[in-house]
Amino acid sequence: MHLKKIYPTYFMIIPLIVFTIFFLIPSTIGYLYAFTDWNPYVEKIKFVGFENFVEIFQNRSLTTAFINTVVIAVVKTVFVTVIGVGIALLLNRGFRTNKMLRTVYFMPAIFSALIVGLIFSGLFDTQNGVINQVLGAIGVKDAQIEWLGSRWPALTVVNAAEIWRSAGYGVVITLAALQAIPADYLEAAKMDGANGWQRFRHIILPMIMPAVNVNILFSLIYGLKMFDLILILTGGGPGHETESFGTLILSEMSRDRYSQSVSINLIFSIMLVIVAILFQKYSKKWEAKE
Amino acid sequence: MMKLKKMGYTVICALLVASTMAGCTSSAKSTTADTTKAAGTAAQEQTTAAAATASKEPVTLTILANQDWVTKPYMKAIWQLYEDKTGNKLDIQAVPIDSGETIMKTKFATGEIPDIFMHFGGSGLAAYQPEKNFVDFSDAAWVADVQDYVLPQASFNDKVYGLPFWEASISGIIYNTEIFESLGLKMPTTQAEFMTACETIKAAGITPMYLAVKDTWPLLYQFGVDNMFLDSAVLGKLNSNTLKYADIPEFKTMIQWYKDMADNGYFGEKFATNTWDGAPAALGEGKAAMMLAWDSYANSDLDTKYPGISEKFSIMPAFVGAVDGGSYEGPNVCLTFANKNGKNVDAAIEYINFMADPANYNEAFKDYGTTPVFKGQNTIKTTALYNSAAEVIAEKTVASTAWPSVIGFTQVEGAKYIQECMLGISSVDECIAAMDNDRMQIAKAQQTPGF
Numbered sequence: 001m002h003l004k005k006i007y008p009t010y011f012m013i014i015p016l017i018v019f020t021i022f023f024l025i026p027s028t029i030g031y032l033y034a035f036t037d038w039n040p041y042v043e044k045i046k047f048v049g050f051e052n053f054v055e056i057f058q059n060r061s062l063t064t065a066f067i068n069t070v071v072i073a074v075v076k077t078v079f080v081t082v083i084g085v086g087i088a089l090l091l092n093r094g095f096r097t098n099k100m101l102r103t104v105y106f107m108p109a110i111f112s113a114l115i116v117g118l119i120f121s122g123l124f125d126t127q128n129g130v131i132n133q134v135l136g137a138i139g140v141k142d143a144q145i146e147w148l149g150s151r152w153p154a155l156t157v158v159n160a161a162e163i164w165r166s167a168g169y170g171v172v173i174t175l176a177a178l179q180a181i182p183a184d185y186l187e188a189a190k191m192d193g194a195n196g197w198q199r200f201r202h203i204i205l206p207m208i209m210p211a212v213n214v215n216i217l218f219s220l221i222y223g224l225k226m227f228d229l230i231l232i233l234t235g236g237g238p239g240h241e242t243e244s245f246g247t248l249i250l251s252e253m254s255r256d257r258y259s260q261s262v263s264i265n266l267i268f269s270i271m272l273v274i275v276a277i278l279f280q281k282y283s284k285k286w287e288a289k290e
Numbered sequence: 291m292m293k294l295k296k297m298g299y300t301v302i303c304a305l306l307v308a309s310t311m312a313g314c315t316s317s318a319k320s321t322t323a324d325t326t327k328a329a330g331t332a333a334q335e336q337t338t339a340a341a342a343t344a345s346k347e348p349v350t351l352t353i354l355a356n357q358d359w360v361t362k363p364y365m366k367a368i369w370q371l372y373e374d375k376t377g378n379k380l381d382i383q384a385v386p387i388d389s390g391e392t393i394m395k396t397k398f399a400t401g402e403i404p405d406i407f408m409h410f411g412g413s414g415l416a417a418y419q420p421e422k423n424f425v426d427f428s429d430a431a432w433v434a435d436v437q438d439y440v441l442p443q444a445s446f447n448d449k450v451y452g453l454p455f456w457e458a459s460i461s462g463i464i465y466n467t468e469i470f471e472s473l474g475l476k477m478p479t480t481q482a483e484f485m486t487a488c489e490t491i492k493a494a495g496i497t498p499m500y501l502a503v504k505d506t507w508p509l510l511y512q513f514g515v516d517n518m519f520l521d522s523a524v525l526g527k528l529n530s531n532t533l534k535y536a537d538i539p540e541f542k543t544m545i546q547w548y549k550d551m552a553d554n555g556y557f558g559e560k561f562a563t564n565t566w567d568g569a570p571a572a573l574g575e576g577k578a579a580m581m582l583a584w585d586s587y588a589n590s591d592l593d594t595k596y597p598g599i600s601e602k603f604s605i606m607p608a609f610v611g612a613v614d615g616g617s618y619e620g621p622n623v624c625l626t627f628a629n630k631n632g633k634n635v636d637a638a639i640e641y642i643n644f645m646a647d648p649a650n651y652n653e654a655f656k657d658y659g660t661t662p663v664f665k666g667q668n669t670i671k672t673t674a675l676y677n678s679a680a681e682v683i684a685e686k687t688v689a690s691t692a693w694p695s696v697i698g699f700t701q702v703e704g705a706k707y708i709q710e711c712m713l714g715i716s717s718v719d720e721c722i723a724a725m726d727n728d729r730m731q732i733a734k735a736q737q738t739p740g741f
Contacts, residue, residue, distance in 0.1 A: 039735040040399055040417040126563045148504070149562025150713065235388060237506065238562055239710030254392035255703055255728065256417050256735050258399065 034263040039256050052263040056252075061240040062264070065248040072159055072244060073223030079163045080219045081212060084170020089200075091171065092178045102175070106168035113165075117232030120161040124148060151241040154234045158242065161229050166222070170215045177211030178204070213283040220279065224272055245271075349637045350379040352404040354397065356390040359408055359624055362590070364457065368654040372644055378637060380406075387566070388505055388702065398423070405638045407627045412694030415446050416736055424451040425628040425639055432646035435664050443623055443694055452625025455645045457660035459584035460676060460683055461513060461619040462608045467678075469496060469579045477606045477679070481547075484609040484616070488556040491579045497558040499551065500578035502566040503712070509705040510582045513619050514544040514612030515692035529697045531733070531740035535726045536719075540612045545711060545718045547611025552712040562713060570595045573603075582608060585675040589659045604678040607686045618687040623663060697738050698729035 034052060036045045056062055087105055091098055108116065123130050124147035136143035148154045181204060189199050205212075227246025230236060236247040243251065245268040252261035359365065360382055369380050383404060385393040391414075397403065398418050407424070409415060418424075427433065428450045436444060436454055444454045470476070470487070473494055478484040488498035502508035518540050519525040527533035535541045551557055558564070558578070572578040574596035588600035607616030626645065628638035644650055648666040659673035676683065692699050704725050711721035733741040 037735075040395055040419065041736045126560055144560055146560050146562045149560070231389070235504075235506075237504065237706060237709060238713050239706045239715055241710070241715060250389075250392060251703075253396060254389070255700065256395065256732055 031262065031266050031269075033259050034266045036259050038259040038262070040258065041256070048259075052260045053267075056260050056263055056267075061243055061248055061251070064240055065243040065245050068155060068242060069224055069226065069244045069246075071155060072162070072226045073220055075159050076162050076166065076223040076226075077216055077219040079159075080166050080170045081215050083163070083167045084174045084215055085208070085212065087167070087171045088174035088178055089204075091175055102172070105171045108165045109168035111165065113228035114232060116161050116165045117229050120157055120164075120229075121148065121233055124157050148234050149238060151238075154242045158226070158229050158233055161233065162223070162226065165229075166219065169218065173211050173215055174208055177208040181207050213279075217276070217279050217283070220275060221272060224268075224275065348377045348379065349634050350381050351406055351634055351637055351641055352381045352383060353406040353408070354383045354385070354394060354404040355408040356387055357384040358387050360384045362457070364455075364654045364658055367656075368455065368645055368650060371650055371653060372641060376640075376644070378641075388507065391702070394418075403629050403632065405629050405632045405634045406641060407629065408624055409452070409627065410622060410693065411443055411446060411452055411625045413697050413699065414693070415451075420446050420449075420451045420627070423627075423629060423631065425630040425635070425642075426451060427453065427628075427642065430643070430646070432643065432664075435646070435648070435666055437663055437665060439689075440621060440623055440663050443621070443690070444625055452627045453642050453646055454623040454663050455626050455651065456623040456663060457586050457590075457655075457658065458621035458623060458663045459586040459660060459673075460605065460621070460687060461510070461582075461584040462605045462616070462683075463499070463580050464573075464583045464585070464588055464603050464605050464675060465580040466573065466576065466602055467604050468602045469494075469576065477604070477682075478609065479615060481609055481611065481614050481616070485550075485554075485556075488551070488554070492555060496576070497572065497578040498556040499580040499582075500564065500569055500572040501551075501557045501561060501582065502564045502569055503557070503561050503709055504563050505566045506705040506709060507702050508566050508569075508582065509548070509708055510608075510701075511544065511548070511610065511705060511708060512690070512692035512699070512701060513582065513608035513617070514540070514547075514610035515696065515699070516619055516688050516690060517612045517617055519691045519696060520688060525691070525695055529695075529733075529738065529740075531730065531738075535729070536722050541722060542718060544611040545708060545721050547609075548708050548712050549718060550611075557712075574599055580606075582610075585673045586659050588675050589673055600674055603675055605675045605683075606679065607682065615686065618683055620687050620689045621661065621663070622690045622693065696729070697736065698732035700728060700732065703728055 033045075035047055035049060037048050037051075038045045091101055091105075095101065111119075122128075124132075126132065126144055126146050126149070129147070131147070132143050132145055135145070145153065147157050185203050185207075186199055189203055194202070225246060226244045227250075230242055230244050230247050231250070234242040236243040236251060240248075240251070245264065249261050249264050249268070252258075252264060369382070372378065373380060394407075394409070395417050403423060407418070409418065426449050430450070432453065433441070433450050437458070440454050440458060441450070444450050444452050446452075465477075469491065473490050475487050475490060478487050491498040518538055519528065524533065524538075528535075552561065564572075569581055569583075570592055573581060574592055585605050588603045592603070593600045605618070607618050609616040626642060628642050629635065632638060645654075646664075648664070651664060652667060652669040655667060656669040658670050659676075660670050661672060661676065662670060672680075693701065707716065707721045707724045707728075710716045711718055716724070730741055
């Protein structure tokens with residue numbers, strides 16, 4: 001692809017200045033609090049080195065939050081990507097109801113986390129939830145499952161809600177890539193005797209891979225940043241069993257441990273940066289291979 | 291060159307992710323404590339001016355409070371009265387019940403302090419730096435009008451910052467007398483009798499006690515903790531780090547009580563997702579017989595949804611494993627504070643003085659079931675629940691100690707560990723160790739000597 005340079009480099013000066021003043025400097029200053037004893041009771045904040053980090057690594061909830069966060073991100077990424085490709089392939093077939101279906105699939109993406117959370121807490125409510133009632137109706141014994149009352153069932157509900165909310169993005173992005181595939185490629189392959197799977201594997205997939213990569217990156221990063229739905233559905237509970245990094249940061253804040261909260265935030269940010277860099281590096285390779 | 295560009299993009303990408311995350315952190319803000327006038331004197335000067343101050347330009351006062359508090363009928367009444375009489379407006383900023391404390395602290399930490407602030411006071415008030423942020427009302431005329439048993443709660447470091455405009459309720463276990471009578475049960479007087487009653491109720495297919503476990507705060511374990519620190523010497527040891535929760539046998543029996551109640555099915559077969567909002571239905575429809583609550587709850591929450599049902603209820607001491615005979619917890623009052631650094635400081639002081647005016651509070655509390663907070667209260671009535679157990683209440687009420695006096699006591703965070711213990715995620719000892727650890731971390735953060 002030929003990228004023509006249409007503006008001089010100095011055009012970047014103003015955006016860079018804005019970025020530095022409004023993002024870079026505040027962020028750096030913000031992260032400095034991770035190395036202090038900042039909390040609501042302290043008048044004069046002082047540096048304490050890595051004391052906060054030593055303390056938070058002894059916190060059992062950090063391990064729980066790390067595992068939960070990774071599980072949520074990975075499960076979400078797999079499902080959103082697969083569902084996104086699957087539904088996009090169906091919608092690309094040119095049904096009459098295509099436009100309506102696209103709207104329907106994208107609808108959850110425009111709902112706020114609060115609405116999604118309320119819908120799912122209603123669905124999975126122990127006494128009156130639709131899911132338990134359906135289970136009861138089809139004869140499941142002890143159908144009063146406390147979906148949000150223990151760790152893995154609760155994380156399943158959180159994941160289901162998040163996948164439902166995010167799948168629309170995956171569909172739209174993949175569909176756009178599918179529609180950009182020239183029809184002659186597929187026709188030529190068909191004439192050469194390629195079956196449906198072969199056309200998908202050797203033509204469609206390589207050509208939509210950049211879009212799929214975008215889906216994966218977004219799902220992974222937003223999955224790792226999961227906060228709102230957990231807060232609404234479980235509040236990180238029972239106990240600290242469904243904490244994610246996001247809710248753990250809030251939990252530390254609520255215990256007046258502001259600097260420890262920033263420390264967790266810093267660790268989390270480093271983790272996200274590593275994921276983003278690694279993904280960028282390897283996703284390029286996948287695309288090239290295809 | 292391409293490599294350099296690639297590196298550049300990678301760095302920018304990394305910075306963008308990092309900046310986005312850092313945006314989540316609040317920046318510490320130092321606030322200036324300078325006030326041109328001694329706030330207490332200002333409060334004193336303004337006291338007499340209370341209601342008749344509508345002459346100036348109308349102002350809008352911001353009030354930061356918990357969602358539950360703003361629904362109280364007397365709060366709504368006084369706000370309406372204030373707006374009608376002064377022409378000023380009130381902008382009520384209600385924060386969620388379970389995360390309210392965190393949001394309020396964050397607002398203070400970032401300097402977003404409202405004109406009026408509501409809080410239950412106690413040692414937890416330290417996080418809001420009252421000396422720096424709130425008007426000192428110690429010299430205000432209304433302080434003499436506050437009941438003696440309430441004034442300690444309104445005080446912080448021997449100064450009065452908050453007006454206790456609140457209901458004074460007695461806490462314990464509210465119970466459905468009809469269910470008890472139908473099963474031939476009387477109000478338990480010992481822990482053993484209480485457990486027997488639970489077993490009988492459970493055998494009748496009714497949940498003995500409704501506990502809103504999911505919301506954590508309704509575990510109300512302070513009802514048990516209060517008893518452990520009535521002796522100021524014991525409290526002093528805990529607050530100077532020479533004693534731990536783990537060293538107190540009653541603390542262990544209390545945690546064990548929650549676990550036993552859960553294991554025996556006395557909170558119901560499924561209880562982990564019970565919410566506070568679900569309590570009126572559980573009690574009102576007779577699905578549960580008891581709940582940890584306070585006497586006025588029956589009027590303010592049950593009667594609202596099931597009119598007249600409070601007549602079926604009485605209140606017994608809270609049997610939470612700490613003392614054999616159980617105990618009631620004395621009043622816990624929410625306080626109203628005025629921001630001394632805000633642009634509407636004068637109006638905020640006037641607002642508090644308006645609330646403290648006997649004519650106004652008597653109108654706001656008219657016919658409300660509560661024990662008096664002010665000496666001049668003459669329009670309230672004691673609740674039917676209170677009247678039904680007045681003698682036992684007089685005998686077994688202990689002052690609220692845990693919340694106001696135990697440094698590092700946290701109602702929500704502490705309850706999360708009990709929640710884990712009840713659900714078998716941790717043992718009783720692990721639960722106590724975690725609660726101790728939390729308490730000590732907070733005390734350390736507060737720079738309490740000995741921690």
